[in-house]
Amino acid sequence: MRQYLDLMQDIIDNGVDKGDRTGTGTRSVFGRQLRFDLQQGFPLLTTKKVHLKSIIYELLWFLSGSTDNTWLQDRGVSIWNEWALENGDLGPVYGKQWRSWACPDGSTVDQMAQLVEMIRTKPDSRRLIVSGWNPADLPDESLSPQENVRRGKAALPPCHTLFQFYVAEGRLSCQLYQRSADYFLGVPFNIASYSLLTLMLAQQCDLQPGEFVHTFGDVHLYSNHLNDPAIVAEQLSRTPGALPQMKLLRRPASLFEYQYEDFELVGYEPQPAIRAPIAV
Ligand SMILES: Nc1nc(=O)c2c([nH]1)NC[C@@H]1CN(c3ccc(C(=O)N[C@@H](CCC(=O)O)C(=O)O)cc3)CN21
Numbered sequence: 001m002r003q004y005l006d007l008m009q010d011i012i013d014n015g016v017d018k019g020d021r022t023g024t025g026t027r028s029v030f031g032r033q034l035r036f037d038l039q040q041g042f043p044l045l046t047t048k049k050v051h052l053k054s055i056i057y058e059l060l061w062f063l064s065g066s067t068d069n070t071w072l073q074d075r076g077v078s079i080w081n082e083w084a085l086e087n088g089d090l091g092p093v094y095g096k097q098w099r100s101w102a103c104p105d106g107s108t109v110d111q112m113a114q115l116v117e118m119i120r121t122k123p124d125s126r127r128l129i130v131s132g133w134n135p136a137d138l139p140d141e142s143l144s145p146q147e148n149v150r151r152g153k154a155a156l157p158p159c160h161t162l163f164q165f166y167v168a169e170g171r172l173s174c175q176l177y178q179r180s181a182d183y184f185l186g187v188p189f190n191i192a193s194y195s196l197l198t199l200m201l202a203q204q205c206d207l208q209p210g211e212f213v214h215t216f217g218d219v220h221l222y223s224n225h226l227n228d229p230a231i232v233a234e235q236l237s238r239t240p241g242a243l244p245q246m247k248l249l250r251r252p253a254s255l256f257e258y259q260y261e262d263f264e265l266v267g268y269e270p271q272p273a274i275r276a277p278i279a280v
């Protein structure tokens with residue numbers, strides 16, 4: 001995961017200091033890419049301990065089509081708490097767009113089910129795409145996440161906006177376009193989440209995993225992470241270790257039937273966790 005630290009240094013060296021929606025302030029660059037060969041191990045950061053349980057449950061939550069934060073809270077995952085209404089509602093976020101995108105005629109599109117079917121039947125297709133970006137459901141940036149949810153909009157617009165798959169020589173690769181990336185807190189989660197999704201889809205479609213290509217729009221370090229020597233500087237002072245392996249212990253009947261217990265991470269020996277405040 002040397003490339004993760006290299007892009008962190010790139011943001012520090014080449015970034016521009018800007019204000020942002022949360023009022024925290026960021027240093028950012030625009031347009032970057034990381035690549036991970038999924039045959040070389042599972043790309044979970046080793047230079048800090050990453051809480052994989054939250055990542056797995058969040059992905060299973062997206063795949064279930066839920067947009068209710070209480071599903072996560074019931075499983076001990078608190079990463080979406082700051083954006084939800086008291087009843088757990090987050091508005092039409094990822095789960096809704098992935099599994100039941102609303103059409104003007106009242107019908108819905110299950111983009112994930114269609115994706116599995118397309119990879120199986122038309123692996124050479126150049127249309128193996130899922131979009132979370134639905135302009136009809138976008139929040140008003142001048143209102144709080146909760147106020148947007150009350151008005152039927154998403155709490156946040158999707159950060160991982162669009163992803164595409166590619167099949168060649170029996171391998172399945174995934175490229176994500178992430179429009180906005182909290183490099184210290186969000187990105188380690190996003191890398192692991194999409195890598196895991198690619199492993200699951202490969203298993204479901206009888207393919208081997210290929211590459212995860214992570215393309216960024218606005219990739220930023222929040223100034224409170226950057227200016228705290230115990231956060232970004234500490235991360236950069238550490239040397240990456242060997243990557244762990246992710247084992248899928250069972251082949252469920254569909255993409256939508258995986259359970260937390262189906263995943264086993266082997267050989268993860270991270271350095272200690274680094275706590276950081278989240279910008280809301
Ligand atoms: N500013 C910001 N950054 C994000 O990454 C982000 C948002 N907002 N809003 C929506 C979701 C929520 N995500 C989050 C939220 C919290 C953590 C976080 O605090 N991570 C801790 C561990 C927390 C845990 O797993 O319980 C970490 O040290 O990685 C990570 C991603 C990703 N997204």
Ligand SMILES: O=c1ccn([C@H]2C[C@H](O)[C@@H](COP(=O)(O)O)O2)c(=O)[nH]1
Nearest residue numbers: 021156157159160180181182186187
């Ligand atoms: O999966 C995620 C979700 C969110 N983020 C970050 C990126 C930004 O720092 C904020 C979202 O704020 P916007 O003003 O909507 O861009 O959350 C992430 O990195 N990964």
